[in-house]
Amino acid sequence: MLFIDGPVAAGQSEVHRLLSGVMNHTDATIAQATIAPFLSLEGVRKTYPGVVALDGFSMEVRPGEVVGLVGENGAGKSTLMKILGGVTRPDTGTITVDGVALQGLTVEQSIGSGIAFVHQELNLFDNLDVAANVFFGREPLRAGPLRLVDRARLRAMVAPLLKRVGANFSADAPVASLSLAQQQMVEIAKALSIKARLVILDEPTSSLPIAETEKLLDVIAGLKADGISVIFISHRLHEIERVADRVVVLRDGMLAGTLPRQAITHDQMVKLMIGRMLKERERVSDSAHAPGGVAVSVKAVQTTAYPGRPVDLDIRHGEILGLAGLVGSGRTELARVLFGIDRALGGSVQLDGREVPLASAADAVASGIFLAPEDRKLTGILLDLSIAENITLPNLPAHARRSLVSASAEAATAEKQKRKLAIKAPSVATRTGTLSGGNQQKVVLAKWLAMNPKVMILDEPTRGIDIGAKAEIYGLMRGLADAGVAVLMISSDMEEVIGVSDRIAVMHEGQVSGILGKDDFSQENVLLLAVGKRPRPALGGSQ
């Protein structure tokens, strides 16, 4: 990775190159329009109990074409992926792969025809090395009855694949030691190893920081140059803008529209996705009043990830402080210390001038410091519990009489929060696991909102959430800030950081490398600080 490993060597010119985009779309793209498509779907319909997931959907992918696939959560993207992967069969419709028309694919047909997936959640064995992962189950064997793996041949087979994806790590690096983007490269190398002709990338960048995203976009360009087709699914529309030759928009299981290269704009895609215009690029929310005094004062706190690199940071009452930085820059670790999950190696945290004990999350909760964690499904909520049970869990004694839970008190709190946050569910007794990502995140927020937070920390609050729910979550954050709560928002989404924050603190290798006031907000400044450079002074609205 350009920036993630070791000391940063990228000069400003390199940053500029990253910012300005490197894709070259030549006339070759247009010429390809006449070539027979590698894959085409015709009138595909798929229903699940009570839901029509796909309704007469058609699309095609030509060889060497990068197709951006966008749509809100629930638009039918996952069903489409399952059909292409052969996991489920469409009810009706035709799938033509390489000229062969089929009623539906089996997993074997999907793999056999060269369709490869790189999922949001990576399917790697992180206890094995890169080479073992790329050729897992297909290892070259030495002669003899023992079926021993031929390590030398395996390495020789993996090396060219890694070169093709531009990997800067070796074939025997343990996967656990790689960054997320590097792990994605391993997945892509795996796809190349089965001679994939269509690589489907499902939200590959949703957890990547900017610099790593650039690298991945370069890899996509490389695939395209090799004549491999790509379906690129992303919620980050500016990335689609950058790499896609054509954009297919899904809405409610139907084809909402197709945009040719020259018509791909952020606004057009959003319009098709939600059927109306949404000004997402501009400031999403602004504070009604000036921020109050300092709420949280982080003094020389050292996290276990970066011992010897103390962090100092103030969060004020009534502000949303955006915390930007590359993945691995120590943001999540800082949040874990503030919430008492990890012990700090040194330093102290003060809340309203008084030092708070942070030996456990229970301590943080008792002080009014709450966290909506990065990993919603594993740590944010209990998927098997109901909405009501999740909402009251941190404050259960307040919903009990003589240590016995009062069902009515519990339901009352949950109903109130469900209404306030507009959680879409049949009832508060609904299992949280059945809700959409946006509604699950609302349940996470609801449990803390019900307890009057003093400090609300949100780690990647809108990851994997569709645009409509995003706006609601921004609104809730602003509402908290306006009520005097100190809000700390960790985010890798540049538009979000710039659009929502009142101030932006940027972290670099475990420390705060700079704090930007509203006048200095720009993607460039955030990126410069994130790689440890100095920001540019404001020149009457840069960018």
Next chain:
Amino acid sequence: MSKKDLGLLVLILVVGAIVTVINPRFLSAINLANTSNLVALFGILSIGQAFVIITGGIELSVGSLVALLGTLFIDFIAVRELDWPLAFVVIIALGAVIGLAHGWLITRLKMQPFVVTLCGLLIYRGVARFYTADGTAGFAFGQNFPTLEFLTAGRSWGVPNSFIALIVIAAVMWVVLHRSVFGRYLYAIGKNEEAAKYSGIRTGRVVMAAYVICGVLTALSAIYFAMYTRSISPASHGQFYELYAIAAAVLGGFSLRGGEGSLVGVILGTVLLQELQNLVNLLGIPSSLNFAVMGGVILIGVLVDQQWGVFRARRLMVEASRKSMAGAAAE
């Protein structure tokens, strides 16, 4: 009562009916009293185990504890001539301390429950045998503890007092598990300990408390078992009891992954296990086949339960998709 529990109850009644037809002595007062006494002793033990299993843990040392604490109890009152209420309190406290120690090792020192309690199984058995020099602990001829004997092995209106104790304990623990804040925490931790921690629950303390509850109930059942057998050879007393307790919980619908199961379930699981034991005796099946019958029934029971769940889920899906297909056709 959940559907799962109801199914188990039906199974118990059906097996009971079949046994009665073959051997009517099954329903005789004396057989019912004996069986319910055994249900009580194993039930108290199994409830303790259930509290640990609900957190996703396991307690393998309870069989050895029944031997160690039983030996100590008899030694205290018969040899050292302590007042039995004092001995009772000391034994219960010992159970609590041992449970606390297990919980501490598991939550604070992050050891795996299986490892900690497996070591406990070996250690307590060894200590019990050493304490009595591998002899048998028992009462001298003519030694009597009328009140204690009445409370543990006596009967009221034909019902064993131990069974009444089980009913009381089960009722209290039902409230604790299914209605209290602590019970909710137990389920939450069993489902997802990390998320429970992120909700501000002091998970370590809750898990430790579960092991303490298990230790206390194990100590109590150890006293009951001691007073039931009246003489204890520490090399074999209580052997495999941890497995009876775990089996009762599993039969009762508990998941060893934690977060699932009900108090009624574990009691019914205990009842079914004892009914099977009784069946082996009454139907003249060679008692050497005892374990084989039990193992077979548990295997089939859990399998049927699981397959039934899969079948139901599939039927629901088919039905719903048929409905939506019909709807689509009507359009």
